[in-house]
Amino acid sequence: MHNRKTHMAERPLSPHLSIWKWGPHMLVSILHRVTGDGLALVGLGVLVWWLGAIASGPDAYATFSDIMTSPLGYIVLVGLSWSFFSHMCSGLRHFVMDLGAGYELDTNRIWSIASPILGIVLTAGFWALVLYA
Amino acid sequence: MGNGTSIGRVRGLGPAHHGAHHWLLQRFTAVGNLLLVLWFVASLVMMQDLGYAAVREWLSKPLSATAMALLLVSTFWHARLGLQVLVEDYVHTPGNKFAALLLLNFAALGGAAFSIFCVVRIALGAA
Numbered sequence: 001m002h003n004r005k006t007h008m009a010e011r012p013l014s015p016h017l018s019i020w021k022w023g024p025h026m027l028v029s030i031l032h033r034v035t036g037d038g039l040a041l042v043g044l045g046v047l048v049w050w051l052g053a054i055a056s057g058p059d060a061y062a063t064f065s066d067i068m069t070s071p072l073g074y075i076v077l078v079g080l081s082w083s084f085f086s087h088m089c090s091g092l093r094h095f096v097m098d099l100g101a102g103y104e105l106d107t108n109r110i111w112s113i114a115s116p117i118l119g120i121v122l123t124a125g126f127w128a129l130v131l132y133a
Numbered sequence: 134m135g136n137g138t139s140i141g142r143v144r145g146l147g148p149a150h151h152g153a154h155h156w157l158l159q160r161f162t163a164v165g166n167l168l169l170v171l172w173f174v175a176s177l178v179m180m181q182d183l184g185y186a187a188v189r190e191w192l193s194k195p196l197s198a199t200a201m202a203l204l205l206v207s208t209f210w211h212a213r214l215g216l217q218v219l220v221e222d223y224v225h226t227p228g229n230k231f232a233a234l235l236l237l238n239f240a241a242l243g244g245a246a247f248s249i250f251c252v253v254r255i256a257l258g259a260a
Binding site for chain 1: 146160163167170174177178181183184185188189192201205208209212215216219244247248250251252254255
């Protein structure tokens with residue numbers, strides 16, 4: 001019987017970042033993780049702050065509004081909205097792939113390119129509606 | 134770890150030492166997030182006025198408060214699952230991994246509890 005250590009040592013190692021030629025499917029994969037972790041760490045923080053400010057009263061809400069409508073605040077909010085739409089598009093791509101579809105090289109390539117672009121388009125559309133509608 | 138069937142030889146070798154339950158919960162909460170965050174995005178777009186009075190009035194409605202509470206459960210759960218994978222992928226020392234997962238659980242539960250309490254407080258009209 002194999003013991004655990006030798007078994008682990010025999011497992012094949014995947015060639016790492018420096019060996020593969022970069023393609024869109026790798027970009028969309030790492031973007032999914034980056035945007036998801038950004039939403040989890042920063043996005044939920046801002047959401048909790050917003051709800052806490054509403055629950056605390058007008059003064060706390062004014063502090064939140066002032067900071068979030070400063071240039072830096074807008075950068076954070078635009079970044080979070082982009083992260084959400086981007087993560088949503090790559091997440092929907094994952095749902096399709098979970099069904100076992102979309103693994104053909106061309107199809108995979110097309111949706112890997114389309115999902116981050118769609119994320120940017122949706123972000124632009126969202127801000128256009130918020131600011132000008 | 135068995136040495137008989139092919140599944141027995143690989144079971145438990147992933148970084149988390151288990152799998153399907155986490156994977157399924159991540160999908161369930163992902164669908165929840167898709168519906169609830171899109172509701173939130175649509176609400177923000179339709180509200181126009183994002184001042185204190187307008188936002189408070191909106192959030193104190195039963196439907197908004199319920200949806201927001203569900204959104205908080207779904208997103209904090211999904212975030213907890215996602216960050217767990219991040220920790221399992223990059224933190225390999227058992228003690229550090231345990232500490233990171235402990236902190237993650239505390240932060241996710243604490244954040245969800247505090248924000249849901251805020252929603253309840255707004256919805257029930259305190260302060």
